[in-house]
Amino acid sequence: MGRTVTETARRAQIVQGAIEVLAEVGYAKTSFARIARQAGLxxxxxxxxxxxxxxxxxxEVVAEVWRVSEAYMRPRIAAAEGHRARLRAYIESNIELLAVHPQHLAALLEVLPNLRGDEDTQQGYLESARAVLEFHQRQMQQAQADGGFREFDAWVMATAxxxxxDAVVTRWMTDPQLDPAAVGRELADLFDAATRAEAK
Amino acid sequence: MGRTVTETARRAQIVQGAIEVLAEVGYAKTSFARIARQAGLxxxxxxxxxxxxxxxxxxEVVAEVWRVSEAYMRPRIAAAEGHRARLRAYIESNIELLAVHPQHLAALLEVLPNLRGDEDTQQGYLESARAVLEFHQRQMQQAQADGGFREFDAWVMATAxxxxxDAVVTRWMTDPQLDPAAVGRELADLFDAATRAEAK
Amino acid sequence: MGRTVTETARRAQIVQGAIEVLAEVGYAKTSFARIARQAGLxxxxxxxxxxxxxxxxxxEVVAEVWRVSEAYMRPRIAAAEGHRARLRAYIESNIELLAVHPQHLAALLEVLPNLRGDEDTQQGYLESARAVLEFHQRQMQQAQADGGFREFDAWVMATAxxxxxDAVVTRWMTDPQLDPAAVGRELADLFDAATRAEAK
Amino acid sequence: MGRTVTETARRAQIVQGAIEVLAEVGYAKTSFARIARQAGLxxxxxxxxxxxxxxxxxxEVVAEVWRVSEAYMRPRIAAAEGHRARLRAYIESNIELLAVHPQHLAALLEVLPNLRGDEDTQQGYLESARAVLEFHQRQMQQAQADGGFREFDAWVMATAxxxxxDAVVTRWMTDPQLDPAAVGRELADLFDAATRAEAK
DNA sequence: GATGAATGAGTTTTCATTCAT
DNA sequence: GATGAATGAAAACTCATTCAT
Structure with a gap:
């Protein structure tokens, strides 16, 4: 709030450095010293x-990754019609991010599990994480009500x-020649089969 | 190799302390000082x-968790008959571990992503992780060949x-009143639906 | 490279403290703690x-001692005329350093034998040490060619x-009332006799 | 005094291990842990x-090296006749030790400069070192009196x-293909020339 | 006597943060 | 505002020595 242009640029530069370091060496070895070096400070x-x-x-790292992810995923999900297509778009566009912003998802997976401990931060993170999960839960419950999805526990499905x-992202970190598009399609197929109302 | 009784006992005591600390404060804040305090050293x-x-x-922490998990899961999986029952037993018994050894899986999830960087260790871990994944892959391919499973990419399914x-374990860490048995059943249902040969 | 004034000054202060500690307690007991105390940090x-x-x-300690030694010895050697005078100037000015910079040579003798083990460092040190030795070797061979020196193995002579x-420096460390000037003259006489072309 | 056979053997085993470690890694890195490993304890x-x-x-390390050196050098020096031959025998036999007991002299050079600090030990070492030096001094003064040696400061000569x-030993540690016999001869020639009464 | 386990002070190094300019 | 220097607590680890058995 009330930040100058250079100030904002500096913060972005540092956040970018942090994302790169997190993706490269993991949270435990991500220090201010390493970030400063990476960002050229x-x-x-x-x-x-x-x-x-x-x-x-x-x-801020989390927020930045969120922003980037939203910008990529939201229009793609919005363009999909019907519950099943939306679930597919969500999964596929998320995994496509691996190719678009190779370090962002990796950085996110490093940060999130380590935010605990700090009361405020954790509370904030838990809330927003829970909010996202609940949003997906409600989407799925709506889909079940509309008849397209079979009966299942929406919390478990959203968590799965x-x-x-996340598991695909993790594996991709040590094996980057994985084809995100293909894996995304397969994963979408998987959850399509898992959610689909049974044929009678 | 060639360890005395006392030596073995002390090592076990320290590993146990490490597991407790890892589960409680996470990898980044797990220090020798904290472990020593926990273990009463x-x-x-x-x-x-x-x-x-x-x-x-x-x-050693990883090995210990692995040992405990094997001891619990193997007989339960072995008792299941048929591919679908085995997959269910795998998922359910794994999640049941949350109730039986509450800290072990949490500790494992803290350690694994942070073992990278160390050449030898990572090599060893990556190999055994890949070996496990490949075993599941082959199991699933066999099931497909036997006709019980539909066509899908076995690597993606095993990873999923x-x-x-892991996601359930992670959520459980911040919400321990989750009922492992119920969630396990739901998750098994999910992947049963995801793998099942389509009704015609 | 690219150091600020303060940075350079602090480094010099620390190097000076290290030299003093090395000369006083020897390499094995020279710790950062001791140096910090000595340097007032x-x-x-x-x-x-x-x-x-x-x-x-x-x-840096080695480099500093080297720099100080060069500054003192080089003009004195340059002022000498003829091979025999130059050898004398080398020996005498080197030993005179004991009086001018009492701790520097002692520190050097502590550091040098303990630099081994570190690949890069040792490589660098060995190279420059060998370069110096070879320079003296060539000087002596030139002197032999010019007829002023008798036939002998130049490597052995330079090493001796x-x-x-170094032996004089070592003895001086435990017996500081030794008169450097007198010893330097005697030692120069010794090697003058050892190198002199035989009278016929 | 009053040691059992096994006790004596154990001590010898440890001293031998210490000599090997000292020669290999230097005094600063010679720890009980390293010695124990080397000696198989x-x-x-x-x-x-x-x-x-x-x-x-x-x-004990110093004493052992002394004992070994004495056993090798004493008969060779005793066999020499005349002051000049004795000086030559001293130098040559000492350097020959490099081939006979490759680690002993190196270990000695590591230990000696680091014995200071401990009052008693240092006192003892200084005394015996001074005693040896004085012995050589007297030998040389006798040689001067007998007319075979020119006039020079015996202390400086003995120290040189x-x-x-020692310098040859040090160089040999990093360049073991050096031929001790040849170097010994050259060095003896050198000091023969340095001490010899001038031809008239 | 002899041995393996334990000790606690010591090492160098890294950490996020604060401060003077 | 902005920057480089400094801080001191904490990290993992090693040390020679001691102790119970």
Missing amino acids: SSTGMISYHFAGKDELMR VRGAI | SSTGMISYHFAGKDELMR VRGAI | SSTGMISYHFAGKDELMR VRGAI | SSTGMISYHFAGKDELMR VRGAI
Whole structure:
């Protein structure tokens, strides 16, 4: 709020550096020193100057990845018609992100499990994570009500979708020649079969 | 190799402490100091005395969780008859572990993503992880050949199963009143539907 | 490279402290803690902040002693005329350094034998040490060709000169009332006799 | 005094291990742990059990090297006739030790400069070192009195001989294909020329 | 006597943060 | 505002020594 242009640019530069380091070496080895080097800064003090603390920086990383993901996924999901197509679009566009922004999802998976401990941050993260999950839950319940989806526990299904996508991201980190498009299609097929109302 | 009784007992005690700390505070905040306190040791030096380094300790944690999981899951999977029952037994028994050994799976999820970087360790882990995945792949391909499973990419399916289970474990860590048995059943239903040969 | 004034000054201060500690307690007991105390620093962290590691600090110590020695010896050797006078100037000016910079040569003798093990460092040191030795070898061979020196193995002679000087430095460390000037003259006489073309 | 056979054997085994480690990695990196491994002992405690402390072990190392050196050099020096031949025998036999006991002299050079600090040990070492030096001094003064040697400061000459030999040992440590016999002869020639009464 | 386990002070190094300019 | 220097707590690990058996 009320940030100058250079200030905003500096913060973006640092967040970008953090994403790269997180994707490359993992959360445990991501230090201000490493980020500063990556971002071309001369001292770690500069990071502390621009961010209230490590937590704020990490929260910004999450926010940035969210922003990028939303920008890519939302229109693709919106373009889909019907519950099944939307679920497919969600899964496929999410995995396509691997090719578009190779480090963002990896960075996210490094940060999220390590945000706990800090009360406020955790609370905030848990809330938004739960909100997202609940949104998907409601979508699925609507689909069940509309007759397109079979009966299943929506929480478990939404959690499974997330976990499956995350697992693909994780494997892709150590095996980048994986074809995201093909895997995305397969995964969408999988959950299409898992959710589809049974043929009678 | 060639360890005395006392030595073995101490190592087990330290590994147990490490598992507890990992499950409670996460990998990034798991230090020798914290583990020593948890295990009731007077100094961090003792851990270094019994383990060649942090890596060796973490590898032992993985091995211990693996051992415990095997001991619980193997007989339950072996008791199942038919491909579909085996897949169900795999998923359900894995998630049941949350109730039986509440901290082990959580600790595993903390350690695994952070083992990278160390050449030898990672190599070992990647190999065995890939071996497990390939085993499941082959199981599924056999099931497809036998006609019980529909056509799908076995690698994607195996990865999705793992990811879904891990996601449940992760959510359980922040919401322990989740009922593992029920969730396990639901998740097994999910993948039963996802793999089942289509009704005609 | 690209160091600020403050940075350079701090590094010099630390190197000076290291030289003093090395001369006083020897390499084995020279710790960052000891150096920090000697240099009036509040923490050992500061040394790590300014130097990449103990090796870099020790290399800087060697470089500093080398610089000081060169500054003192080079003009005195250059002022000498003829091979025999130059050898004398080399030996005498080297030993005179004991009086001018009492701790520098002692520190050097502590550091040099302990630099081994570190691949890069050792390589660098061995190379420059060999280069110096070879320079002296060539000087002596030239002197032999010019007829002023008798026939002898130049490598052995150069090594003996170095060893004799180092031995004097070592003895001086436990017996500082030794008169460097007098010893230097005697040692120069010794090698003058050892190298002199035989009277016929 | 009053040691059993096994006790004596154990001590010898440890001293031998210490000599090997000292020669290989240098004093600074010579720890009880390293020595225990080298000597095939299961714990460092055993070293402390057999020796009062690190100092005593190091003193034993010095004593052992002395014993071995004496056994080799003394008869060879005794066999020489005349002052000049004796000086030659001293230098040559000392350097020949490099081939006979490759690690002993190297270990000695590592230990000696690091014995300072401990009052008693240092006192003892300094005394015996000074005694040896004085012995050589007297030998040389006798030779001067007998007319075979020219006038020079005997202390400087004795120190130079020691230093030259030590320098050869040091160089040999990093360049073991050096031919000790040849170098010994050259070095003896050198000091023969340096001490010889001038031809008139 | 002899041994393996333990100790706790020590090492270098890295950390996020603060401060003076 | 912005920057490089400094801080001191904490990290993993090693050390020679001690102790219970």
